[in-house]
Amino acid sequence: MSSSDAAFEAEYSSARSTLSAQLAAVLALGVLLLAVLGVLQGYLARSFRRILNPGVLAATVCTLIAVILGSQMLSASADHLRVARHDAFDSVVALSRAIAYDANADESRYLLDPRRRDRYEESFLAKSQQLYGLKGATLSTYDDELAATWQAYRAGHRDLRFTGEFRRELDNITFPGERTAAERTVDTYAVYQRDDRRIRELPAADKEREAVAFCMDWAPGTSNAHFGAWMATLDQVVGIDRGQFTFSVEAGRSAVNGLLPWAGGLPCAAMVLAASGLRPRPAEFRQRSASRASSRSRERWTRRRVVSLMAWAS
Structure with missing residues (x-):
């Protein structure tokens, strides 16, 4: 039993370290993505004189929910793992x-x-x-x-x-x-x-x-x-204790199976929404550029016309 306990403790420590690293990665990546979407929203507001871009806003909401669900999934998994290892299995070993x-x-x-x-x-x-x-x-x-x-x-x-x-x-x-x-x-x-x-x-x-x-x-x-x-x-x-061990293992699996599809699918939805929100902007940018070019051309023609009329009048 002592050798099995030592092997289980090694696996437990490895799993806990992996979950902690994954949680830190999810939080860091989530904060980075939210910052990028925030900067993008500000750029679009300044460039196109609009308060919010609906697609980018929806992508930001999806990213935020994905970070929350991913963090909840990893935290719940770590908690169920701790209960199974220390609250339940430690007692089985002791007895x-x-x-x-x-x-x-x-x-x-x-x-x-x-x-x-x-x-x-x-x-x-x-x-x-x-x-x-x-x-x-x-x-x-x-x-x-x-x-x-x-x-x-x-x-x-x-x-x-x-x-x-x-x-x-x-x-x-x-x-x-x-x-x-x-x-x-x-x-x-x-x-x-x-x-x-x-x-x-x-x-x-x-x-x-x-x-x-x-x-x-x-x-x-x-x-x-x-x-x-x-x-x-x-x-x-x-x-x-064995019953609680089994319950904690199943609860951990249930947490992963229930939240993982959402935590994984929402970032994909965020990319699609951001792309759909940005898609009309290049055409609008080209239209604005063409309008500015046409306006500058008319201004030059008007100046030349004025100069010609002044020369004729003199």
């Missing part, structure tokens, strides 16, 4: 079953291999600390410290005396129903931990058979039954 099953296996090995009991006891404690970390705790003190710190946390959610994967999940509560399910998971975990102490106490009292039965049976009230209850509550939390 991986692997550590729990390894700890349960160490508990069984403790009974089946008496010569290595110290090793399996240390391994079980190490995995317990990974899940619900209590600094300096031993198996003999773990239960009391777990109960005290968990009670303090439930009172205000601010107690910082425990760490581990459960803490990682509890600090990442995001979705409806997630906190209740996560807290129930810790409650069932505490029951399983208390069962472990009984499993270790029974062999010390020469009750190996009772210890094996309590550890490996699935009857109600046994350690495996409580382990199953713990896994069931854990699955409830993971189910909530």
